[in-house]
Amino acid sequence: MDFGAAMEMSCLQKRRSSSLPELPHCLKGTDVEIEIGEATTVSDPVDAQSIKRCFPLTCGQPLLHFVNSLSRTTISSQRKEKPAVKVGVVFAGRQSPGGHNVVCGLYDAMKSHNADSSLIGFCGGTTGLFAQSFLHITENVIATYRNQGGFGMLGRTVDQIRTTQQVNAALAACQSLNLNGLVIIGGVTSNTDAAQLAETFAEANCLTKVIGVPVTINGDLKNQFVEANVGFDTVSKVNSELVSNLCTDALSAEKYYYFIRLMGRRASHITLECALQSHPNMVILSEEVTASKLTLFDITKRICDAVQARANQDKYHGVILLPEGLIESIPEAYALLQDIHVLLKKGTQTDQISTNLSPWASALFESMPIFIKRQLLLSPESDESAQLSQIETEKILAQLVETEMEKRTQNGTYKGKKFNAICHFFGYQARGSLPSKFDCEYANALGNAAYHLISAGANGYMATVTNLKHDVSQWRAGGAPFTAMMTVQRILRGPGSALVGKPSIHPVAVDLKGKPYELLLRDSERFLMDDLYANPGPIQYKGPGCDKKTISLSVEDQDYMGRLKELYACLNKVKSIVKPGCSQEILKVALSSMTSMVDILSVMSPDTNNKHL
Numbered sequence: 001m002d003f004g005a006a007m008e009m010s011c012l013q014k015r016r017s018s019s020l021p022e023l024p025h026c027l028k029g030t031d032v033e034i035e036i037g038e039a040t041t042v043s044d045p046v047d048a049q050s051i052k053r054c055f056p057l058t059c060g061q062p063l064l065h066f067v068n069s070l071s072r073t074t075i076s077s078q079r080k081e082k083p084a085v086k087v088g089v090v091f092a093g094r095q096s097p098g099g100h101n102v103v104c105g106l107y108d109a110m111k112s113h114n115a116d117s118s119l120i121g122f123c124g125g126t127t128g129l130f131a132q133s134f135l136h137i138t139e140n141v142i143a144t145y146r147n148q149g150g151f152g153m154l155g156r157t158v159d160q161i162r163t164t165q166q167v168n169a170a171l172a173a174c175q176s177l178n179l180n181g182l183v184i185i186g187g188v189t190s191n192t193d194a195a196q197l198a199e200t201f202a203e204a205n206c207l208t209k210v211i212g213v214p215v216t217i218n219g220d221l222k223n224q225f226v227e228a229n230v231g232f233d234t235v236s237k238v239n240s241e242l243v244s245n246l247c248t249d250a251l252s253a254e255k256y257y258y259f260i261r262l263m264g265r266r267a268s269h270i271t272l273e274c275a276l277q278s279h280p281n282m283v284i285l286s287e288e289v290t291a292s293k294l295t296l297f298d299i300t301k302r303i304c305d306a307v308q309a310r311a312n313q314d315k316y317h318g319v320i321l322l323p324e325g326l327i328e329s330i331p332e333a334y335a336l337l338q339d340i341h342v343l344l345k346k347g348t349q350t351d352q353i354s355t356n357l358s359p360w361a362s363a364l365f366e367s368m369p370i371f372i373k374r375q376l377l378l379s380p381e382s383d384e385s386a387q388l389s390q391i392e393t394e395k396i397l398a399q400l401v402e403t404e405m406e407k408r409t410q411n412g413t414y415k416g417k418k419f420n421a422i423c424h425f426f427g428y429q430a431r432g433s434l435p436s437k438f439d440c441e442y443a444n445a446l447g448n449a450a451y452h453l454i455s456a457g458a459n460g461y462m463a464t465v466t467n468l469k470h471d472v473s474q475w476r477a478g479g480a481p482f483t484a485m486m487t488v489q490r491i492l493r494g495p496g497s498a499l500v501g502k503p504s505i506h507p508v509a510v511d512l513k514g515k516p517y518e519l520l521l522r523d524s525e526r527f528l529m530d531d532l533y534a535n536p537g538p539i540q541y542k543g544p545g546c547d548k549k550t551i552s553l554s555v556e557d558q559d560y561m562g563r564l565k566e567l568y569a570c571l572n573k574v575k576s577i578v579k580p581g582c583s584q585e586i587l588k589v590a591l592s593s594m595t596s597m598v599d600i601l602s603v604m605s606p607d608t609n610n611k612h613l
């Protein structure tokens with residue numbers, strides 16, 4: 001493929017390519033300084049031990065904040081040129097709208113601080129990194145891809161830097177190319193891999209500093225340092241418009257139920273956000289199914305009861321949203337997928353799988369239509385999960401609902417008209433969209449921040465931009481160590497014993513106690529029965545509405561991140577001052593800090609999804 005090549009641009013694309021996203025005040029100009037914040041710690045002792053053991057050199061580093069020294073009266077406003085740097089960038093994860101702007105922001109920052117700095121982009125994702133296949137990123141390349149969708153500038157292939165061979169190949173590439181920095185763009189998997197790479201590079205005394213950037217449509221890389229992911233805003237908006245169009249269509253014809261599956265493998269953030277923006281009749285989130293341990297039968301029954309209730313009001317149309325990860329959250333389907341995975345790994349031929357499954361798994365498998373069987377048997381993804389984007393869960397559900405409605409008709413419990421379903425998967429069409437203004441600006445700021453981290457010699461950090469609910473000018477930027485975002489998963493093995501996994505940055509699920517979900521629950525009954533469809537329309541790039549952020553970002557607890565940080569600071573204070581035999585005075589100070597912690601905790605949701613407090 002011809003990476004970085006010029007492309008035929010529409011009028012809109014040309015205008016976008018020449019428009020420079022606004023930068024937050026703290027990143028503007030050439031007077032950005034770095035302030036060292038509080039050291040990061042992990043309070044859970046098991047997690048802490050394991051993280052320290054796996055990341056002895058990069059664990060416990062402080063938070064970093066960027067400040068614009070021009071805003072300070074004490075510092076001279078003379079422009080400071082920084083040493084030239086050579087940086088490599090790689091799209092390690094799946095494409096996500098806005099990803100190109102990380103590269104553009106990085107490039108702009110590098111060049112504005114020293115015109116001799118050079119940026120190379122690895123072609124074809126991690127494969128290009130291992131093979132040292134790259135292109136020099138020039139002004140022309142930047143102009144072609146600024147504010148454009150996809151990952152066409154550099155492409156992507158596999159999203160892993162995991163095996164010893166892969167890590168060594170990455171190390172060899174960075175050493176032989178003499179890179180000062182390597183910027184890894186991706187989601188939870190890519191950033192976990194980046195953390196490992198940073199540690200390995202530190203061990204090997206490699207010059208290259210590894211920096212991650214949170215870019216994933218899934219919106220599941222969230223923690224006290226990361227408020228949003230590049231791409232989520234765009235994908236939610238594009239999908240919401242498409243869902244709304246189907247709502248309008250359903251209401252006009254009054255004869256179809258649209259079953260729509262949206263992307264989101266391990267968390268249902270996109271589905272939740274689209275529901276909040278477009279108000280379909282029904283939404284089924286993976287997190288709800290997991291929490292209530294709903295079976296396929298339960299879900300089918302819920303939908304059928306809803307169809308029946310609507311038919312009682314003479315309504316024979318509707319729109320139902322579900323995430324692609326739903327299938328894995330249904331206990332019996334998950335177990336079936338696991339069994340299939342084990343057999344595939346053993347090398348069992350696909351036509352022999354059914355006979356080698358346990359009787360119940362085989363019965364479920366055999367009850368599926370032939371095309372679904374084929375999809376279930378697809379070889380797993382690089383992270384060993386099923387190829388969820390290829391499994392048409394919406395069709396399984398539509399078929400089960402149709403069968404059940406026929407049964408109800410035959411036994412006389414349903415007397416309405418025939419149920420008609422039409423299925424859709426909105427995945428790739430939204431993922432390839434032109435990025436929203438928010439994603440363009442957010443990604444650009446993150447790319448800028450990545451440069452400042454490299455120039456400050458930070459290794460093992462994720463670039464962060466926060467305060468996102470506010471105007472771009474007020475956004476804050478900095479970096480947080482990967483290790484401060486990690487947790488260790490425990491697999492319980494009988495009472496008192498647990499198997500501890502490797503420390504990783506884990507995807508964060510929809511919080512069923514959080515504000516966005518609460519908003520959905522509040523209106524779910526009215527959405528179901530009253531057809532309160534709302535159409536947000538296409539993404540706006542200029543004029544009124546262009547600065548609208550996702551509802552999730554806007555309603556998430558305004559002070560949640562601030563409270564977490566406060567909590568974290570109090571805890572660190574206590575830990576640093578309380579020592580065996582310390583004075584009464586110190587204990588009093590510690591007690592007051594702990595009282596503040598209790599106060600903060602009492603106003604926060606008890607289920608914070610966060611183990612680093």
Ligand SMILES: O=P(O)(O)OC[C@H]1O[C@](O)(CO)[C@@H](O)[C@@H]1O
Nearest residue numbers: 094217218263264265388389431
């Ligand atoms: O492009 P591919 O390899 O089909 O990836 C599909 C997967 O990527 C994502 O779009 C993003 O992680 C998932 O929602 C989806 O399952």
